[in-house]
Amino acid sequence: MKTPARKPWWQKAYERRLAQPAPTLGRIALELAVVYALHFAASFALARLSLLEAVLTPGPGGRLALVAALGFFALRLFVLLLAPGWFLARLWLLLTRERPESR
Amino acid sequence: MPRHVFTRRLAALRLPENYSRWWVRWPVATFLILGLAMTLPRAWCGRDAARWLANDEALVLAHARTVVAGVEAGVPAEPLSGPAGFFQNEWLFGTSQMAALGLLQVCIQHPGRRDEFLPAAEHAIDQMLSERARAFDAARWREDPLASLDGPRGHAAYLGYLNLALSLHRRAVPDSRFADLNDRISAALVRRLEASRHGILETYPLEAYPVDNAAVLGSLLLHARITGVDYSAVAPAALARFSIAWVDPRSGLLFQAINPRDGKPAGAARASGTALAAFLLSYGERTVSGALFAAVRDRCADSFWGFGYLNEYHIGSAATGVGDIAAGPLIFGVSPTATGFALGGARLFDDRRRFVSLYRTAHLAGTPSKRGDRRVFVTGGPLGNAIMLAMCTARLEAP
Numbered sequence: 001m002k003t004p005a006r007k008p009w010w011q012k013a014y015e016r017r018l019a020q021p022a023p024t025l026g027r028i029a030l031e032l033a034v035v036y037a038l039h040f041a042a043s044f045a046l047a048r049l050s051l052l053e054a055v056l057t058p059g060p061g062g063r064l065a066l067v068a069a070l071g072f073f074a075l076r077l078f079v080l081l082l083a084p085g086w087f088l089a090r091l092w093l094l095l096t097r098e099r100p101e102s103r
Numbered sequence: 104m105p106r107h108v109f110t111r112r113l114a115a116l117r118l119p120e121n122y123s124r125w126w127v128r129w130p131v132a133t134f135l136i137l138g139l140a141m142t143l144p145r146a147w148c149g150r151d152a153a154r155w156l157a158n159d160e161a162l163v164l165a166h167a168r169t170v171v172a173g174v175e176a177g178v179p180a181e182p183l184s185g186p187a188g189f190f191q192n193e194w195l196f197g198t199s200q201m202a203a204l205g206l207l208q209v210c211i212q213h214p215g216r217r218d219e220f221l222p223a224a225e226h227a228i229d230q231m232l233s234e235r236a237r238a239f240d241a242a243r244w245r246e247d248p249l250a251s252l253d254g255p256r257g258h259a260a261y262l263g264y265l266n267l268a269l270s271l272h273r274r275a276v277p278d279s280r281f282a283d284l285n286d287r288i289s290a291a292l293v294r295r296l297e298a299s300r301h302g303i304l305e306t307y308p309l310e311a312y313p314v315d316n317a318a319v320l321g322s323l324l325l326h327a328r329i330t331g332v333d334y335s336a337v338a339p340a341a342l343a344r345f346s347i348a349w350v351d352p353r354s355g356l357l358f359q360a361i362n363p364r365d366g367k368p369a370g371a372a373r374a375s376g377t378a379l380a381a382f383l384l385s386y387g388e389r390t391v392s393g394a395l396f397a398a399v400r401d402r403c404a405d406s407f408w409g410f411g412y413l414n415e416y417h418i419g420s421a422a423t424g425v426g427d428i429a430a431g432p433l434i435f436g437v438s439p440t441a442t443g444f445a446l447g448g449a450r451l452f453d454d455r456r457r458f459v460s461l462y463r464t465a466h467l468a469g470t471p472s473k474r475g476d477r478r479v480f481v482t483g484g485p486l487g488n489a490i491m492l493a494m495c496t497a498r499l500e501a502p
């Protein structure tokens with residue numbers, strides 16, 4: 001008897017994602033608020049450091065500061081560049097989700 | 104309406120079925136993300152640029168107060184023995200120098216606010232003169248830069264940047280208490296330039312950088328205009344080196360380093376040194392500094408979705424690097440310090456579009472935030488905030 005072929009990991013992940021219920025409006029808003037709160041807390045913390053001097057200083061301290069700066073910059077890129085569109089796109093996807101009967 | 108009814112109705116809210124087709128849903132979602140990313144952030148991040156260009160008093164003063172607070176807090180002391188200590192002292196000097204330039208420019212542009220900002224500018228100059236700020240230069244030369252003014256050694260960085268702040272102080276305050284020191288340093292720099300075989304003063308033993316010599320020359324030309332001293336024996340030849348000998352003919356950028364023994368380039372032509380040199384020279388003259396800024400703008404500047412930046416090496420160059428203390432860390436070849444210094448050039452030479460696009464990037468990376476009556480770039484620290492004030496209030500001193 002032929003054994004059923006094993007599904008690749010991405011197919012399993014996709015099916016798991018499909019099985020999850022659509023996010024609610026509250027959850028979308030909450031996730032956006034968490035991202036903005038994280039950005040606010042990080043900027044509040046960084047205001048107490050002399051990050052630029054640390055980044056420009058050669059050595060292990062400079063590399064650590066560079067990692068922190070790049071991490072914050074990535075978060076800020078997301079918050080300023082992508083988050084507004086990401087929020088609206090998720091709302092759009094929520095409003096146009098498939099009806100259960102049409103599946 | 105009871106809450107559970109409202110949430111149930113909200114959950115049931117859907118657009119007509121026609122919109123639920125995948126080829127409608129996903130392209131619209133992608134368009135929303137990209138469309139907003141390409142339009143909203145550039146408008147949001149650039150909204151203060153026009154205010155800086157118009158010398159908006161509320162904005163300038165709020166940022167100047169942050170720089171004053173940084174000057175008063177100082178830079179934490181570190182033992183000079185370790186590399187961190189060496190750079191910490193260099194940052195103290197650099198922060199004080201940029202703070203002094205920025206605050207003096209605020210005093211000149213807003214004379215009614217001199218009482219608030221002149222004491223802090225003078226405090227920054229006093230910090231530059233302190234033994235701690237001199238220590239990084241003294242450690243490399245094994246002699247104090249101020250105690251050895253009669254000597255032959257270059258000390259181009261310490262004396263050049265200090266003298267520029269002293270000359271600008273004299274421009275703002277005609278009866279400056281630093282006038283005597285300004286005259287003595289200027290005389291020493293002119294004598295050393297005359298004695299130099301290749302017309303370049305060393306920053307450290309056997310290390311010479313055109314950008315530090317731009318500070319030397321900018322300070323001398325400003326000093327000459329204020330005092331009437333004649334530097335015609337050295338100034339034209341020194342200025343010519345910034346447009347011929349030290350400039351890469353292919354890109355128009357300044358070579359980052361010059362070998363003081365033979366006067367030949369010892370480093371690639373780069374944007375960080377050129378952009379800062381254009382700003383420093385502008386205190387003394389406008390033709391060569393304008394040409395240097397034009398080279399940086401035409402050969403290194405680029406933008407993405409309205410956010411301007413400068414590549415450290417000219418576009419099309421095969422040169423690569425991970426960055427250094429002058430350029431900062433290079434991410435995809437983009438230089439953070441060149442991008443910051445080019446703000447000053449764009450303002451000086453009235454390139455408003457470039458200023459706005461570079462300012463958007465500064466806003467994105469710097470995270471400006473209002474704290475009481477101050478406005479601070481939170482990732483800048485004392486050095487970044489001092490540089491931003493100096494660049495965003497830059498003005499052509501040369502006629």
